Amino acid sequence: MVEEARLEQLEAGLTPVSDGWFVVNVRDGAWVTNEALGAACVFEGDDAPFADVGFTLLVLQPGQPSMYHREANQEDFLVLAGECLLLVEGEERPLEAWDFVHCPPDTEHAFVGAGDGPCVIFMTGARKGWPEKGIVYPRSELALRHGAGVESETSSPAEAYAALPKWKPGPPEDWNGLPWA
DSSP: OOOBOOEEEOSSSEEEOSSSBOOOOTTTBOEEEETTTEEEEEOSBTTBOOSSEEEEEEEEOTTOBOOOBEESSOEEEEEEESEEEEEETTEEEEEETTOEEEEOTTOOEEEEEETTSOEEEEEEEEOTTTTTTOEEBOOOHHHHHTTOOOSSOBSOHHHHTTTSOOOEESOOSOOTTOTTO
16 A cells, blocks of 8 residues: 655645655645746655656746756646747747647757746656756757757756756745636
């Protein structure tokens, strides 16, 4: 029998601190925010990472980007609300609610909030060999134009995010326009 995970109220929100099954509402979950990069609800805890598949809910305001990168594992994305721009393999694709994006291993990609309100993206990625298999932030003129790129290719997240504000624990100050508000 699989035990229920222990959830604790941490600075970021309700977080699993042990392995097992659990239920958490997005409103109460563990959030991090960044004035440049939006807000993210991370469903796993540092003490109880998911072994096989990771899940994140990303909220981007218009103009806020995620970082252009590629990973050695598959990633998939579903736009739940709002609009965004997909940067993929050097191309731009507008996305709206219910558009699904599949990225096989090593697909370069990022998202940029668009429209007149928040964009909510459900993100999932395989964890096989992570982090040993790694992540690469390639130099891309397209990504740089959208504030989603790095000047020099790197496989170091610390280097890729060095010039950006640090992520802060806790939910967005304004839930306005979000489906669960």
